[in-house]
Amino acid sequence: MARVLAVIRKKSCMFTAITFFLMGIIGYLAHVVFGTMLLAGNEKVTAGLLYPRESETREVRSLDGMWKFARSETDKPSQGLREKWYLKDLEKSINITQMPVPSSYNDIVEDEKVRDHVGTVWYERKFFVPQSWKSQRVFVRFGSVHYEAYVWINGNLAVRHEFGHLPFEAEISEHLNYAKENRITVLCDNVLLQTTIPQGKVIEQDSDSGKEIVQQYSFDFFNYAGIHRSVHLYTVPQLFIKEVILNPQVTEERHGLVNYKIILSDNNVNASDYKIRVVILNKENENVAEAVADDDFTGQVLVHNAELWWPYLMNIKPGYLYTIEVHLVNEQHDVDIDVYRMKFGIRSLKWNNSSFLINDKPIYFRGFGRHEDSDIRGKGLDFALLTKDFNLLKWIGANAYRTSHYPYSEESMQFADEHGIMIIDECPSVDTENYSQKLLENHKYSIEQLIHRDINHPSVVMWSIANEPRTQQVNADQYFAEVARYTRFLDPTRPVTAAIAVNSKQDQAAQYLDIISFNRYNAWYQNTGRLDMVTSYVMNEARTWHEKHNKPVLMSEYGSDTVEGLHILPAYVWSEEFQSQQFSKHFKAFDQLRNEGFFIGEFVWNFADFKTAQTYTRVGGNKKGVFTRNRQPKAAAHLLRKRYYELASELDSIHQKPDNLYEYTSQSQNKLQKNEL
Ligand code: GCB
Numbered sequence: 001m002a003r004v005l006a007v008i009r010k011k012s013c014m015f016t017a018i019t020f021f022l023m024g025i026i027g028y029l030a031h032v033v034f035g036t037m038l039l040a041g042n043e044k045v046t047a048g049l050l051y052p053r054e055s056e057t058r059e060v061r062s063l064d065g066m067w068k069f070a071r072s073e074t075d076k077p078s079q080g081l082r083e084k085w086y087l088k089d090l091e092k093s094i095n096i097t098q099m100p101v102p103s104s105y106n107d108i109v110e111d112e113k114v115r116d117h118v119g120t121v122w123y124e125r126k127f128f129v130p131q132s133w134k135s136q137r138v139f140v141r142f143g144s145v146h147y148e149a150y151v152w153i154n155g156n157l158a159v160r161h162e163f164g165h166l167p168f169e170a171e172i173s174e175h176l177n178y179a180k181e182n183r184i185t186v187l188c189d190n191v192l193l194q195t196t197i198p199q200g201k202v203i204e205q206d207s208d209s210g211k212e213i214v215q216q217y218s219f220d221f222f223n224y225a226g227i228h229r230s231v232h233l234y235t236v237p238q239l240f241i242k243e244v245i246l247n248p249q250v251t252e253e254r255h256g257l258v259n260y261k262i263i264l265s266d267n268n269v270n271a272s273d274y275k276i277r278v279v280i281l282n283k284e285n286e287n288v289a290e291a292v293a294d295d296d297f298t299g300q301v302l303v304h305n306a307e308l309w310w311p312y313l314m315n316i317k318p319g320y321l322y323t324i325e326v327h328l329v330n331e332q333h334d335v336d337i338d339v340y341r342m343k344f345g346i347r348s349l350k351w352n353n354s355s356f357l358i359n360d361k362p363i364y365f366r367g368f369g370r371h372e373d374s375d376i377r378g379k380g381l382d383f384a385l386l387t388k389d390f391n392l393l394k395w396i397g398a399n400a401y402r403t404s405h406y407p408y409s410e411e412s413m414q415f416a417d418e419h420g421i422m423i424i425d426e427c428p429s430v431d432t433e434n435y436s437q438k439l440l441e442n443h444k445y446s447i448e449q450l451i452h453r454d455i456n457h458p459s460v461v462m463w464s465i466a467n468e469p470r471t472q473q474v475n476a477d478q479y480f481a482e483v484a485r486y487t488r489f490l491d492p493t494r495p496v497t498a499a500i501a502v503n504s505k506q507d508q509a510a511q512y513l514d515i516i517s518f519n520r521y522n523a524w525y526q527n528t529g530r531l532d533m534v535t536s537y538v539m540n541e542a543r544t545w546h547e548k549h550n551k552p553v554l555m556s557e558y559g560s561d562t563v564e565g566l567h568i569l570p571a572y573v574w575s576e577e578f579q580s581q582q583f584s585k586h587f588k589a590f591d592q593l594r595n596e597g598f599f600i601g602e603f604v605w606n607f608a609d610f611k612t613a614q615t616y617t618r619v620g621g622n623k624k625g626v627f628t629r630n631r632q633p634k635a636a637a638h639l640l641r642k643r644y645y646e647l648a649s650e651l652d653s654i655h656q657k658p659d660n661l662y663e664y665t666s667q668s669q670n671k672l673q674k675n676e677l
Contacts, residue, residue: 002544002677012272017116019342025122026065033341034445037236042441043445043448043486044445045402045448046448046449046452046453047242047243048169048242048243048245048265049167049168049169049452050187050241050243050342051342051410052141052232053341053342054341055338055339055341055656056336057237057240057336057337057338057339058235058338058339058340059133059136059346060232060234060235061127061234062230062231062232062352063125063152063184063231063232063233064102064103064230065101066099066100066101066125066297067098067099067100067101067123067124067125067227068091068097068098068122068123068124068125068454069096069097069099069122069123069124070094070095070096070097070122070450070560071113071117071121071122071123071392072094072119072120072121072122074118074212074567075211075635076121077120077189078120080120080122080187081150081187081237082092085122085185086152086155086157086185087155089124089183090185092126094122096228097109098141100377100380101123101227101231101375102143102145102227102228102231102377102381102382103227104224104225104227104228104379104380104487105225105226106224106225106226106376106378107375107376107377107378108376108377116130117438118190118191118192118202118214119189119190119191119213120187120188120189121187121188121190121226122185122186122304123185123186123188123227124183124185125183125184126181126182126183127183127233128179128181128182128183128374129176129177129182129233130179131176131178131179133176133178133350133626134178136173136236136237137173137235137236137237137238137265138171138172138173138233138234138235139169139170139171139233139234139235139236140158140169140170140172140175140188140231140232140456140458141167141168141169141231141232141233141234141409142161142167142169142227142230142231143167143226143229143230143231143381143411144164144165144166144228144229144407145161145164145168145186145188145226145227145228146164146165146178146190146193146223146224146225146228146379147162147163147164147187147188147189147190147191147192148160148161148189149161149168149171149186149187149188149189150186150187151185152184152185152186152627153172153175153176153182153183153184154175154182154183155183155185158170158172162196162394163197163428163442163445163446163449164225164326164406164428165228165406165407165408165569166428166446166450167229167410172233174419176335179339183389186227188225188226188227190215190223191215192215192223194436194439195439195442197428197429197437197439197442197443197446198217198219198405198406198428198430198432199217199430199431199432199434200215200216200538201215201216201217202214202215202216205218208326214339216246217613218431219405219430219431219439220612220613220622221371221373221610221612221622222378222404222610222611222613222621223613224373224378224611224643226378226380228372228378228379228380228381229380229381229409229410229411230381236338237337237338238273239264239265239266239338240264240265240328240337240338241262241263241264241265241326241328241338241339241560243261243263244261244262244264244324244326244340244342244456245259245260245261245263245455245456246258246455247259247345248345248346248347248458248495249348250306250308250346250347250359251302254306254308255302255303255304255305255306256302256308256322257300257301257302257303258280258289258302258303258307258324258344258346258521259298259299259300260278260292260293260298260301260324260326262278262297262298262326262328262482263673264297264328271295272295272299272329272331273332274328274329274331275293275329276293276297276299276326276327276328276329277288277290277291277293277326277327277329277612278291278301278324278327279307279324279325279327280303280322280323280324281322281323281324281325281353282307283307283320283321283322285323287636288304288322289301289302289304291453303322303346306322306346307320307655308320308345308346308347308359309321309347309417309420309458310347310420311358311363311397311399311400311421311422312361312393312399312419312421313397313648313654313656314358314420314648314654315420315652315654316654316656318420319417319419319420319421320346321343321344321417321418321474322343322344322345322346323340323341323342323343323344323370323509324341324342324343324344325340325341326339326340326341326342327339333357342456343414343417344456344457344458345459346458347359347458349461349494349516350494351494351495351515351552352552353368353552353598354546354552354597354598355552355553355597355598356461356515356552357463358422361652362600362645362651363461363600363601364600364601364651364652365399365400365422365602365603366397366399366400366602366603366643366644366647367399367400367401367402367422367601367603367604368398368400368401368402368501368556368603368604368605368606368607369401369402369404369405369556370401370404370408370606370608371404371405371607372391372406372409372412373608373611374629375426375611378611381409381411383411386415387415388507388631389608390413390415390416390419390421390629391420392607392627393607395477395641396626396640396644397638397641397644397645397647397648398644399420399422399644400421400422400423400424400461400601400605401421401423401424401603402426402499403424403425403464404426404467404557404558404606405426405428405429405430405467406426406427406430407425407426407427407450408455408482408583410453413454413457413459413460415459416457416459417457417458418669420459422461423457423459423460424461424462424464424497424517425450425460425462425464425465426465426466426467426499427443427446427447427465427466428446429443429446429465429466429467430466430467430468430557431451431467431468431470432466432468432470433470433473434473435473435479435550437477439634440479440482440483443465443466443483444482447463447465447486447490450463451463451487451490451491455575460494460496461495462515463487463491463494463495463496463497464497464499465480465483465484465496465497465498466480466483466494466498466499466509467498467499468501468508468519469502470487470502471502471506471507471509472508476509477508477509478506480498480509480512481512484496484509484513485512486513495513495514495515496512496515497513497515497517498513498517499517499518499519499556499557500517500518500519501518501519501520503541504541504545504548510545510548511549513549513551514551515551515552515553515554515600515622516545516546516551516552516553516554516586517553517555517556518541518542518545518554518555518556519556519558519604519605520537520538520541520557521557521559521605522534522538522582522586523559523582523585524559524560524561524573524586527614528573529572529573529578531571531581531582531585532579534585535585535586535588535592537588538555538558538589538590538593539589539592539593541592541598542555542599543593544628545564546598546599550600551595551598552600553599553600554600554603555586555590555601555602556603557604557605558582558586558602558603558604558605559582559583559604559605559606559620559624560574560578560579560624561574561622561623561624562574562575562576562578562579562636563575563619563623564628564634574623577635578634578635579626580635580636580639581637583604583636583639583640584639584661586602587602587643589599590602594624604640606622606624606625607625607630608625608626608627608629608631609622609623609624609625609627609629610622611629626640630670641661642661642662645657645658645661
């Protein structure tokens with residue numbers, strides 16, 4: 001409750017400021033104390049949240065569509081809570097408009113007060129549930145609400161959740177009116193503080209109409225808010241399959257060994273009354289293996305000669321997925337009580353101090369940093385956009401992206417599994433600074449929720465625990481030691497990285513990572529316009545990271561803002577020529593570094609142009625996209641496409657070059673390309 005209270009906001013800001021002032025003074029002593037605090041538990045554990053899927057024992061209903069919407073006054077964010085607006089129809093308390101779900105609310109209305117709103121907004125809609133659901137258990141599940149959400153069903157608080165970009169749910173069986181109308185009310189608060197993930201600051205400033213609450217944040221994307229992903233109701237039987245945790249491995253003989261752990265909704269059931277039967281189906285839906293779990297509902301099932309999950313353009317059959325069908329069976333009557341199906345892939349990951357292998361083959365990442373961002377709907381889930389983006393990723397020959405700078409939709413993770421796109425899965429921590437115990441707890445909890453959600457996705461090959469944390473600051477060392485330790489504790493099967501921008505001399509976090517990712521904008525933020533100051537700079541920096549830590553290195557961001565249609569020769573910043581030439585200078589460095597044996601990938605910043613907060617360095621947002629915000633290619637996209645397909649053919653022996661990769665120019669073209677003229 002407290003977050004919506006402005007007064008507490010101020011206190012917590014003050015608290016943070018005072019804490020760090022003192023920390024600065026006490027120096028080493030505080031450092032030690034802080035280190036001890038960090039080791040002190042307080043870890044929260046997420047339960048349930050299987051992606052809602054129909055089966056013979058489960059029904060799913062979407063609550064997507066038009067909802068009622070109202071914005072609280074910025075200076076009265078908790079008015080609705082105090083006055084209990086959720087107890088009756090919203091329009092009885094406040095003027096309402098219509099708002100689509102899923103979508104960010106910011107760009108739907110022609111009013112900067114909505115676009116730039118700071119604080120709480122309200123959503124509401126009605127729905128029916130049939131009488132037949134009364135014998136079941138009913139859950140409401142949100143794919144994500146940014147940032148904090150409270151949900152009431154018919155006036156009863158069902159759930160509160162913090163962190164955007166991550167799902168949450170609650171059982172609502174006892175709050176429902178069966179065979180009658182029901183009301184769902186959602187309060188969404190977009191305020192970011194020094195202890196939220198990501199961090200922000202709220203200040204009070206004078207304006208022409210009096211005092212205004214202003215949200216500040218340093219990260220470079222618009223703080224879109226609202227009900228961003230789908231809302232579902234789903235039913236399950238009284239005793240049901242709550243979690244399915246898989247750890248598929250590849251044996252030396254290249255069989256798939258699928259380790260599984262099933263968690264039921266009731267931990268105390270008598271194992272002799274129930275059994276768990278798992279069936280593995282191949283792509284053709286044929287039963288290829290099955291097993292009955294041990295009494296603790298864990299087990300292993302062997303898939304002979306398994307088709308492995310491969311990244312796009314690393315194998316001719318990328319993204320091979322099996323389905324696991326989990327049956328909860330009543331032993332006595334031999335009937336299915338619950339059935340849940342989920343796709344998964346079989347692949348191995350290994351890493352050492354210079355390389356990263358999938359199915360024993362070295363990975364070279366050719367990818368992007370991205371954003372969930374588009375015109376009008378902001379960060380709202382959109383299947384048309386998702387399909388277009390994956391088509392473009394394949395058009396350009398990419399095999400990976402980082403979910404910069406927060407977890408992307410579950411649906412996008414499913415797309416990545418299907419298409420064989422490797423994911424560096426990032427938690428929502430951006431520009432992390434002012435380290436505190438509370439921040440650490442939240443940071444760890446966001447990672448816990450992320451790993452809980454994504455652990456079964458074969459596309460996820462690495463966890464990114466932060467983007468551009470201020471790792472030169474006091475206490476960054478212990479802080480990241482603990483975040484990395486915890487991440488590895490939650491999932492030891494994937495390497496841990498963070499995208500670091502602090503230089504290697506000052507950085508204190510890379511020592512705790514398995515793979516070092518660095519962001520650098522040569523010829524853009526440094527030595528602006530100097531295309532002759534890229535190649536050697538990139539090489540030197542990558543080598544320095546490797547020499548210092550003896551770990552594989554990748555470049556997680558490079559690029560330049562580019563206005564589509566702006567042409568300037570010789571190349572000049574913001575022009576299409578500049579972006580292409582700046583990329584090309586990086587390519588030279590990447591090839592050289594790869595030959596040196598420790599450099600494992602390149603990620604352009606960014607896949608597409610995206611919206612940011614208003615600032616004089618951004619013209620209508622960040623323009624570093626290879627595609628425009630409307631997903632049309634800039635000149636550099638064609639250049640990158642050639643490189644990514646050439647790399648696939650050179651490194652992975654996949655000679656699937658599209659016919660139109662090179663346009664015919666003359667008979668001499670091939671010879672010229674091979675320097676034979
Ligand atoms: C960065 C950030 C990214 C920004 C980018 C830029 O280093 O990680 O969020 O958008 O630079 O374009 O400035």
